[in-house]
Amino acid sequence: MKVSIVGITGYSGLELVKILHQHPHVDIASIYAVKEVGGRLSDRYPYLLGVCDLTIESFDSQAIMAQSDLVIFATPSGVAKELAKDFVAADFPVLDISGDHRLSANTYAKWYKKEPASQDNLNKFTYSVAEWTDIKGKKFIANPGCYATATELALIPLIKAGVIDLDTIIVDAKSGLTGAGKALSESSHFVNVHDNYVTYKLNHHQHIPEIVEELKLFDSSLQHIQFSTSLLPVNRGIMATCYVTLKSVLSSDEIAKIYHACYADKPFVRLQQDLPELHNVIGSNFCDIGFAYNPVTNVLTVISVIDNLVKGAAGQAVQNLNLMMGWDETAGFLMTPSYL
Amino acid sequence: MKVSIVGITGYSGLELVKILHQHPHVDIASIYAVKEVGGRLSDRYPYLLGVCDLTIESFDSQAIMAQSDLVIFATPSGVAKELAKDFVAADFPVLDISGDHRLSANTYAKWYKKEPASQDNLNKFTYSVAEWTDIKGKKFIANPGCYATATELALIPLIKAGVIDLDTIIVDAKSGLTGAGKALSESSHFVNVHDNYVTYKLNHHQHIPEIVEELKLFDSSLQHIQFSTSLLPVNRGIMATCYVTLKSVLSSDEIAKIYHACYADKPFVRLQQDLPELHNVIGSNFCDIGFAYNPVTNVLTVISVIDNLVKGAAGQAVQNLNLMMGWDETAGFLMTPSYL
Amino acid sequence: MKVSIVGITGYSGLELVKILHQHPHVDIASIYAVKEVGGRLSDRYPYLLGVCDLTIESFDSQAIMAQSDLVIFATPSGVAKELAKDFVAADFPVLDISGDHRLSANTYAKWYKKEPASQDNLNKFTYSVAEWTDIKGKKFIANPGCYATATELALIPLIKAGVIDLDTIIVDAKSGLTGAGKALSESSHFVNVHDNYVTYKLNHHQHIPEIVEELKLFDSSLQHIQFSTSLLPVNRGIMATCYVTLKSVLSSDEIAKIYHACYADKPFVRLQQDLPELHNVIGSNFCDIGFAYNPVTNVLTVISVIDNLVKGAAGQAVQNLNLMMGWDETAGFLMTPSYL
Amino acid sequence: MKVSIVGITGYSGLELVKILHQHPHVDIASIYAVKEVGGRLSDRYPYLLGVCDLTIESFDSQAIMAQSDLVIFATPSGVAKELAKDFVAADFPVLDISGDHRLSANTYAKWYKKEPASQDNLNKFTYSVAEWTDIKGKKFIANPGCYATATELALIPLIKAGVIDLDTIIVDAKSGLTGAGKALSESSHFVNVHDNYVTYKLNHHQHIPEIVEELKLFDSSLQHIQFSTSLLPVNRGIMATCYVTLKSVLSSDEIAKIYHACYADKPFVRLQQDLPELHNVIGSNFCDIGFAYNPVTNVLTVISVIDNLVKGAAGQAVQNLNLMMGWDETAGFLMTPSYL
Known part of the structure; x- marks a missing residue:
């Protein structure tokens, strides 16, 4: 399976690289950022040299749908609600780590002090605490905070x-x-x-x-x-x-x-x-x-x-991805905490 | 005024050195430890070189009463209840930073899992949160935790x-x-x-x-x-x-x-x-x-x-000392937090 | 392949658990400690619950040789030089992370201020900076500091x-x-x-x-x-x-x-x-x-x-193990640094 | 003696407040900032509440010369070389903590990649490592890095x-x-x-x-x-x-x-x-x-x-001030390190 990541240079995006790098069923097809576009990811983040040398591209929903099977948003709040529209319209799978698709439109507007996504789009997303939500086969997932x-x-x-x-x-x-x-x-x-x-x-x-x-x-x-x-x-x-x-x-x-x-x-x-x-x-x-x-x-x-960054963001996102796809819930995970 | 400090090498003892070093009315007459006896304090704690070069002595209640006007205990719990006995018996002023004279005998035994001081001695001590207790002229003070x-x-x-x-x-x-x-x-x-x-x-x-x-x-x-x-x-x-x-x-x-x-x-x-x-x-x-x-x-x-270590221990102890003596409550204090 | 680890509760021992847990060719057969013997490893180190629930055993060279194909010492200096003797005598493979088999007897005695291993045993060990040493097929490896x-x-x-x-x-x-x-x-x-x-x-x-x-x-x-x-x-x-x-x-x-x-x-x-x-x-x-x-x-x-703890200890040990066995040098390694 | 501080909200400026607050011969007459102008210093830095509640003013060289006897610059490099001109012209004492008056014009331009102060003005400043420079009676001091x-x-x-x-x-x-x-x-x-x-x-x-x-x-x-x-x-x-x-x-x-x-x-x-x-x-x-x-x-x-921030900036500045004025070198200093 191929996924694209939008917001690759944020902490959650970088953590996704780490987890998906060792995932048996997933390849990262392309990566996107808003500000830090251009150059290889490993030029900006030398710890990734030889691990992920993909070029950071400028967001393009059509290109993503052409190359990948699913898009993950690891963007700050206020971004995914706009950029996800094309995918929802095309019924293309979206996993949103940000807060943009977790709440009803009114509640989002009140607590985030930002314009919400349309209630229609919000209705399509399932908020999924992985241990408590059945999402097998679902296409639009809002990852919890x-x-x-x-x-x-x-x-x-x-x-x-x-x-x-x-x-x-x-x-x-x-x-x-x-x-x-x-x-x-x-x-x-x-x-x-x-x-x-x-x-x-x-x-x-x-x-x-x-x-x-x-x-x-x-x-x-x-x-x-x-x-x-x-x-x-x-x-x-x-x-x-x-x-x-x-x-x-x-x-x-x-x-x-x-x-x-x-x-x-x-x-x-x-x-x-x-x-x-x-x-x-x-x-x-x-x-x-x-x-x-x-x-x-x-x-x-x-x-x-x-x-x-793991269970609270990128990790639960991959866990949710595993559940959407019906894979083993632990696929891709190093199970041992770093401890120190 | 001359004071002696027992438990000089603990964090509260060392903090007392700092505050009393700049106190206009107090000199440290002698210092005592249980384990780290002998040698100059600044040999063991080089940051004090030239600031406090007193020799660390072995505890001796008679010597303290001969040299000083008040003794401060900055010892771990379980020590002052024994070592303070001579001073209480002699009606010699004691300021105890430890927990040994804060509670009734029964309560101390229950929570500290140690033998308490005698209830007679405990009755002589006043527990003093400095802002809420009138201790002018008192001789035996239990400093709060x-x-x-x-x-x-x-x-x-x-x-x-x-x-x-x-x-x-x-x-x-x-x-x-x-x-x-x-x-x-x-x-x-x-x-x-x-x-x-x-x-x-x-x-x-x-x-x-x-x-x-x-x-x-x-x-x-x-x-x-x-x-x-x-x-x-x-x-x-x-x-x-x-x-x-x-x-x-x-x-x-x-x-x-x-x-x-x-x-x-x-x-x-x-x-x-x-x-x-x-x-x-x-x-x-x-x-x-x-x-x-x-x-x-x-x-x-x-x-x-x-x-x-300051308002929670050595600082409040000096504040209590100031109040006991009727001095300005802020005597000896650097009023500006270090911030960073 | 089965390995036993001696010194499991030290930092290098615990790091070995993490790396070997994901190693495709290695199982941990048994674990040993000197002081913290008894109980499951995960009782003492709850972060390992469900990851490594083996019981910590008291050292027994015969048992190790019966159960495993190789022993790794992750002990403080001065321990492996004694405990490794039985294995060397039996020509049983040893990977020593400690400093006990890195130096000649005289040099060890001078710098570690301890009795060295016998020069005979020391001669059998190869000091292996993994990038600079050919150890394929070797039986006794001293891992660098x-x-x-x-x-x-x-x-x-x-x-x-x-x-x-x-x-x-x-x-x-x-x-x-x-x-x-x-x-x-x-x-x-x-x-x-x-x-x-x-x-x-x-x-x-x-x-x-x-x-x-x-x-x-x-x-x-x-x-x-x-x-x-x-x-x-x-x-x-x-x-x-x-x-x-x-x-x-x-x-x-x-x-x-x-x-x-x-x-x-x-x-x-x-x-x-x-x-x-x-x-x-x-x-x-x-x-x-x-x-x-x-x-x-x-x-x-x-x-x-x-x-x-990785390239400087447990990681290089596993890299050396891979090289001894002729496996892919990177087997068992999560390649992405944790970064933050 | 009255001093004004320019660059009060930088780390060196704030550290000056602490030291001068306890200095026996110095009062802070007025304080200045470039960006954080207006309001009390303690509104922006609540740790100073009751310690320094002066209002942060917009820089005004004439006001400073009218109110104070000396001005201290605690500004980033590139600021004092401009703002100090009026004071130098008026032969009004300046103590510059920044790097603007330490080097010759050419050397400054090369290493700071900025336009230097005029060589005439630079010639008037004395670079003073306090232990190695005689500055009694001098008017223009460049404090070392x-x-x-x-x-x-x-x-x-x-x-x-x-x-x-x-x-x-x-x-x-x-x-x-x-x-x-x-x-x-x-x-x-x-x-x-x-x-x-x-x-x-x-x-x-x-x-x-x-x-x-x-x-x-x-x-x-x-x-x-x-x-x-x-x-x-x-x-x-x-x-x-x-x-x-x-x-x-x-x-x-x-x-x-x-x-x-x-x-x-x-x-x-x-x-x-x-x-x-x-x-x-x-x-x-x-x-x-x-x-x-x-x-x-x-x-x-x-x-x-x-x-x-002390011997490397604000502290040495006050030490230099003490030396300029012929006061005790240690005036104003808390002599005990905080240690922990």
């Missing part, structure tokens, strides 16, 4: 089991800098990040509505979540620390059973005995989950960790 | 004002590695901390009881708090992210007024317009506080940041 | 070409902390490494003699090198900055030709146009080399970078 | 003593990111710096000519130095690792005597027994120097470390 992935995988089993008070959900999420993308800004300058810890977009993060939408699929009475995001001085990694109040006391075994029932046959979600840390998953497509219950406060703390 | 300082300064104004639902307090606190002390362990090895984020002692951190005790002074109906602690890959700094539910809606101005009423005349606590980050306070004795209210969830998020 | 690998790959082409003044070689080498191993010490405590840069073992590093020995193979008149090693506050990565004086002026093209002549057909060594940085190679088995000539001083600066 | 300061303090004593072969000097210098200034660029983006180590401007760094000029004052036969600069993933700190060949063998005591003869009475330069590390000096105006001689290669390695 990084914070959303970590949060949804942690909370869905509890909501599905009906064991928590839905009004009490508080998520304190933290991410490494790659989650904020490559744009140059004061907030991504090394000296402002290093030795620092900064909470941002409090109560306003654009992943909030997609989390709420997804969780509502499992209990429509859920109204909202309290959600904060902060920047860790690391390159990769997200931890979502979720605080929920139990409706009634549960033992650790009972809680573990709830998670095992959901994930025992899912190769990329692991329930850990100890609280998971970022090192567990960096460089891999795993989502690790752990928990601790406090009988004094009746609060259950659930912690999930992912690599935001 | 680092997490406790950040949390109490953030929450006391709200509890005192009676505006929050006391059952809903959730604190997600994070600290740099100096908070864990100098002991060598897997969890302090560079490669296990760098590029990582680890939650530890969840529901079991020994600062929980001192926070609950202090908060109860402002509303005795408070029963417990949900409190988590994690390690940031930085040397210094604590952020306490506090989530509380308001009893009734308050405007940002009304919330700001609650804090200003408490801290407007306190030189080391600053209410910031934006959410504070670690860089605000590192290298200084400031505690910076900021907040944001979410009308959707009715949750108020309050964030406080301190340098754990 | 990490600093040595980076330095030798940078300097051999120039020495072989006879273009530099051999008296002028100065190497300023820097490494991340994993190069120093897992031992707990003041120098590996997070707060002493973070925000710091420390030069250590100046003029005394134990990799100096193996570098000099290897370089002498290409010009026996070389007597010594000036070599310094420092710790970078990162987990992985070595940069060797080599300063040499040219015998006569060479153009950049002429210098590039010297390197291309040596490495054009070597899959893991890349000559880069720009000076290489650590990100080029982290997570991969590449050694990237770049250079700049200064006509004012007649000094050529050559910079080489490797991932110390 | 950060790399230059570390390198010159390390090498001058050896050159003055005539003990090294001047053709052999190789300096491998490393700096934290604040040395590169606040400008946003790919090379200052967090993810490109973190976990990386990058050599830049090899053979082209603009501090090379000022180092050569200064060293020539002590031996005019010196022609050049080999000088490299790299970026460490830290905020602050420079280490200059200097390799020199001795003319004849010297004992460690003899080398130490050479340094003591130069620096025994200099409060900010310390000869350390062990090789100095960044932690020795961060947050202070110290330059620490250490060395090791290798009899095998006859190479002496001298290592000097400074905080690039």
